[in-house]
Amino acid sequence: MAGDVSFDVVSDFDEQELRNALDQVRREVGTRYDFKGVTVELEQAKDELTLLTDDEHRAAAIKDLIESKAIRRNLSLKIFDWGKVEEAGGNKVRQRIGLRRGLPEDVAKRITRLIREEFPKSKGSIQGDAVRISGKSKDELQRIMTRLRELDEAVPLQFENYR
8 A cells, every 4th residue: 555645534513613602692682782682592502502592583583693603604504403493491482403423324325436437546444433534646636626525415524634
């Protein structure tokens, strides 16, 4: 394998940027007139966010705020898995927002199949929640990256460890 070059295809996001975006949402909710006297609680766990607010219209407004702040911080909207708005006690509604991290197995298999079919001189292998792509030519790996950027997957794709 001497002389081979490789890179990893992963799906991840910057947790600090997400935290900053949520802090901006909390600040803006505190200053906006239409949210005066309204309960808005945003909690961040390891792999999900929980939104607790007064009604579905407020939940939709918070969703728009979260998405706009995430875009400004260069976070992909594909990391959010918006759950259903459900009733919570005390005339409140709760929405669970899943955070997608890592390549799902079906996406990883589609990527390796695409590499096998369209780029026979390169090799893709699934390694946990990432796909390692290796080949002899840096130019071909660049073409693979361009082709993968064109895919419309349910998760954002990033390229790491280019060697």
